Amino acid sequence: MTLDAAAKLAYDISRVRKDFPILDREVRPGVPLVYLDNAATSQKPQQVLDTMRDYYEQHNANVHRGIHTLAEEATALYEGARDKVASFVNAADRREVIFTKNSTEALNLLARTIPLAAGDEVVVTEMEHHSNLVPWQLATQRTGATLKWIGLTDDGRLDLADLDRTITSKTKVVAFVHQSNLLGTVNPVDVVVAKAREVGAITVLDASQSVPHMGIDVQALGVDAVAFTGHKMCGPTGIGLLWGRAELLDSLPPFLGGGEMIDEVTMAGSTWAVLPHKFEAGTPMIAEAVGLGAAIDYLSDLGMDAIRDHEHELTAYALERLQRVEGLRIIGPATTEDRGGAISFALDGIHPHDVGQLLDELGVAVRVGHHCARPACLRYGVPATTRASVHLYTTTGEIDALVEGLDHVRRYFSR
C-alpha cells in the first residue's frame, strides 16, 4: 500500500472520510459500504449538511423581495453563494453565474434560447451525456437546424481528424463534454475551442464531471458557457450552475418567465431584469445554493489540486489493478493521461447487471447501464457497462474491495 502511504502525506484521507457520515454506513449488518458510484452523485460532508440546517433553523426566508431581517440574511447567504461559485470557477463577473436545478436545466436553457434557424448547424460529440445531446436534438428539430457530431476513436478519445469537416462556417454552437462520465476521457478543450472560434461558433462546455474533480477556470478555458451540477461536487441535490459570458447571456431571450426575472410587468407585456435574475424565475433553490456554497468552501479548503492528485493516484491504481482482472476490458482510455476517475469496463460473458448485483452483495456500489451515454455505448458495441468512479474520499482499499469483488463475480458465474 505504498501509494496510499504517499497520498497520506499530502492528504489525510482518514480525516476527510470522517466528514462524510454515510461512509460509516453498513449496507447490511457486517457489510460496510464501498461507495464507487461517484460519477452518478457524490456524498455530502457534515459541513454542507450543517450549513443547510443552520440556514433553515436560523435564516430561512424568501430572497430579494423582502426588507425584514430574515429576508436580508437569506438574500445575503444566497447571493454570497453566487460569489463563491463565481470565484471558484474564476468568472469575470458574478452576474455570469446562474443557479439552475441541475446541469440538465442549464444546458436546456442554452438550447432553448440560443437562436437557431434552418441551415445552421450544432455540433456535439458522440460521447455526450444525454443531457448535452437531447436538448440539442430537440433544438435542431424545432428550428430546422442540423445536428452533427464529432466521432470517437477506438481508445475512447474524440476523433479530431475531421474536425474541419464537422465544424464549419455553418456551425452556430459547439457543445461538448469536458470529462466523459462514461469513458473518463478529458477532452482537449483548447483544440475544439480554437476551431469553434475560427468559425464564430458559441462554445458550450458540459463540465458536470470535471468541476468536482479538478476545478475549472472558465476564463482560461475560453468557452462561452459552462454547465455543472451541485450534487456531484459534494453539494446538495436540486442545484445546478450555468456560467455564461455576460455578452452572451445578455443577448439571449428569457427562458422561464415568472417572479424575480422581470423588470416591469403589465397585463399587456413585460420587460426583463438584468443578469443574473433574468434567468432565475420563481423562488430559487435557496437552501441548496447555500449548501453548495458550503461545498465549495469544503473543496477549496482541501484544495482542488490536492483532490486532483489524490484521485489521479487512485485512478492509476485502479486502472492497473483492474487490467489484471481476467476477461476485463476497459471501455475508454486505459492510462491516466487526460482521464479522470470514472472507469467503465466489460467483464467477459457476464452482464453488467449481474456484476453490479453481486458487488452490491459485498457492499461495493458501482453503477451499471448505459450511464445516460447510450450513443457511446453503441459506438463501443456494449449495451451497458459496469462503472466504478472515485471521489476525494475514496481509498485504495476500496479499489481493492472492488477488484476482489470482481474475482468473486467471475467465480460465481463460472460455477
Next chain:
Amino acid sequence: MTLDAAAKLAYDISRVRKDFPILDREVRPGVPLVYLDNAATSQKPQQVLDTMRDYYEQHNANVHRGIHTLAEEATALYEGARDKVASFVNAADRREVIFTKNSTEALNLLARTIPLAAGDEVVVTEMEHHSNLVPWQLATQRTGATLKWIGLTDDGRLDLADLDRTITSKTKVVAFVHQSNLLGTVNPVDVVVAKAREVGAITVLDASQSVPHMGIDVQALGVDAVAFTGHKMCGPTGIGLLWGRAELLDSLPPFLGGGEMIDEVTMAGSTWAVLPHKFEAGTPMIAEAVGLGAAIDYLSDLGMDAIRDHEHELTAYALERLQRVEGLRIIGPATTEDRGGAISFALDGIHPHDVGQLLDELGVAVRVGHHCARPACLRYGVPATTRASVHLYTTTGEIDALVEGLDHVRRYFSR
C-alpha cells in the same frame, strides 16, 4: 384572547410551534421574531429537516439507474414522496405527479408545451402572480396567440360579469390562481372551470397559495393541471409540483431534454420515457422530494381541516383588528368569506417600505412591494402594499404584535 383559547382546544399551537426551531429566534437581542411573511415562504418543522438529514447521512445516491442498495433506497424514498403527493392532492394516478424546481417551472412547462397557434386565445386573470402571467405572455408572443384576462372588482374578486366574452370558442387555455398571494381572494374554481369546459379549453390552476393552507382535491376541482410549490407548504426550497391529467401530459411534447426522460437515444434521434419521467430530465431534486414527503406527512398529521380552521380564525381576528387601525385600507376582500390569510393593506401616507422597515425593528416580518402581482397593484392604484400572512404556526399574539407595530409606525411618521 377568547379566540386563541377556542382554537387551542382543537389545535395545540404551542406544541406545533415547538416543531419550528426558527420561531424561537430573536431578530436582534431581546427582539423575538414575529414571522408574518408566510405567503412568501413558510418555515420548516424539525421533522422535515431530520428526514432530509437522514436521507443524506444514510441513503444518498442517484435514483432510478442503480441497482446497488443506496440507489434502491434513494429511489424508493424519492418515488415514495411522489406517492405521498399523489394521495395528498387525490391524484387518480401517481404518474400524474411531476417534480419541478418550483411552481414557476411547473407553469412554464405547461406554457412551453401546450400547443398554441395564431388565432388561439389564452385567458388569465388580472390577479395572477407573475409566474402564472409571464409564461403565458411569452407563449402567446411566441406563437402569435392572444392573451386575454378576467378583470377584478373593487373588492378584490374576479369580475365574472363578462366571463362569456373573455372565454370563447377560441380559448385554448384558462390559467388562473386558486388563492391570490396579494389579495387573499379564493377564486370560484367551479365557475371558471364550467365555462372553460363549455368551450373545450384546458384549465390550469395555480394552487401555490391554496395547497399549503387548505389542501386540494385535484379530481374534485375538475381542472386539467395544477402547480404548487414545496417551500410554501413547510417543505424545502428547490422543489415544486405539477399535477396534470395523464391524458393531457401524455399528449404534450417533452419540455427539458436529458438523462432520465428518454426511452431510446441514438445520435440521430430519441424517443421519450413514459410519465412521470418524460418531464423529469436530469438528476431530480431527490433530498427535496423526500423532505417534501415529510412535510406532507406533517401537514396530514395535523390535518388540513384543523390547519384551515386555525388560519380562518386568525384571519378573522387579523381582519377585524387591522380595520380598526387608523388610516388602514385593506386591498382585497375585507371579510373571511372565500379568502385566505394573506392580507395586503395600505397605511395612509406611509409607504410600505417604511412600514416594513419599522416593523422589522420590532421583530415583525411582513412583506412589502408588489408581491409579484404588479398588474393587480396597478388595478388598485397602489405601487406596493404591506402584506401580513399567516400559517399553521401563527398566533393571535403575533397579530397583536403587528397591530401594535402599526400604531408605532403611525406615531413614528407623524412626529
Next chain:
Amino acid sequence: MTVDSMYQEIILDHYKNPHHRGLREPFDAEVRHLNPTCGDEITLRVQLDGDTVKDVSYDSEGCSISQASASVMADLVIGKDLASATSTYDEFLELMQSKGQLEPDEDVLEDAIAFAGVSKYPARVKCALLAWMAWRDAVGQARGEVGESTT
C-alpha cells in the same frame, strides 16, 4: 448470501443454455422491447395458430435474469392455448410484483418459480418481465390489436 435467492440454479442453467433462442420463420408479429435504464433488449416473434401459441422465438441481449426469463417464458407458452398462456403471464406478473411475499404455484409456473427471489429486487423485476411484456405485445399485434413496438 441473500443474492443466491435470485440467482437460482434453474436461472443460471437457462442463462447458460437458453431455449428457443434465435429468430425463426414463420411469424405473425415481431416486436422489439428495451429496458432503457440498463440496455437490455429483446426482439421477439410470435406465431399463432387460431387460439394456440404455435411458436415464440427471440433474439436478446441482457443480464442473466432477462435472458433466463425469455428462455423460461418461451418454454411455458409455446404450444399452449392463448387463454392459458395469458393466465400464466398474469400469474408471473403477480409473482414479480409480490416483493417476495407470494408462494409461486409450480404447477402453473414450472421453472418460472425460480424467479420468486428476483421479486425482492425492484431494479431487477423489469429484467425478468422484459420478455413477457414483449410476448404480450407481440400477441396483441398478431391478433390485430393496437400495439406499441417499444415500451
Next chain:
Amino acid sequence: MTVDSMYQEIILDHYKNPHHRGLREPFDAEVRHLNPTCGDEITLRVQLDGDTVKDVSYDSEGCSISQASASVMADLVIGKDLASATSTYDEFLELMQSKGQLEPDEDVLEDAIAFAGVSKYPARVKCALLAWMAWRDAVGQARGEVGESTT
C-alpha cells in the same frame, strides 16, 4: 432603535417637504426609472446649459428614502457644473455602497450625509440611489450618449 440612524430628521424633512418636485419645462431629456422589487418609480427631467446642470425636476412615488433622496439630489446638482455634480454622484454612490463604514464629507454631500445610515440596509440602498441613477441616465441622454430609459 438602530433604525433611527436611517430615518434621520433631515430625511423625514425632505420627505415631507420635497424640493424641486413636479415636472418642469424646458428640458433636454426625460427618463423613467423604477425599482422592480418594490414599485418605487421616478420620472425625471434634466436641462443642461453647456456644462452646467441648469435644471432638474421630477415626479416620483415611493418610500421616504427614495423621495427624500430625490429632493436632496436635486438640491445638490442644480446649478452645478457637470463635472462637480458627477463627482458628487460618485461620492454618494460610494457612501451608499459602504455598508455604514464610510464617514461622509459634509462639504461635498451636504444634506446627503444623512443617508449614511441607509447604507447599512442593503434592501434600501436601491431606494436611495433611484433618483441618482435616473439623473445620471438623463444627463447621458441629454448629452447624446446611448442611454436606457429604465434600469
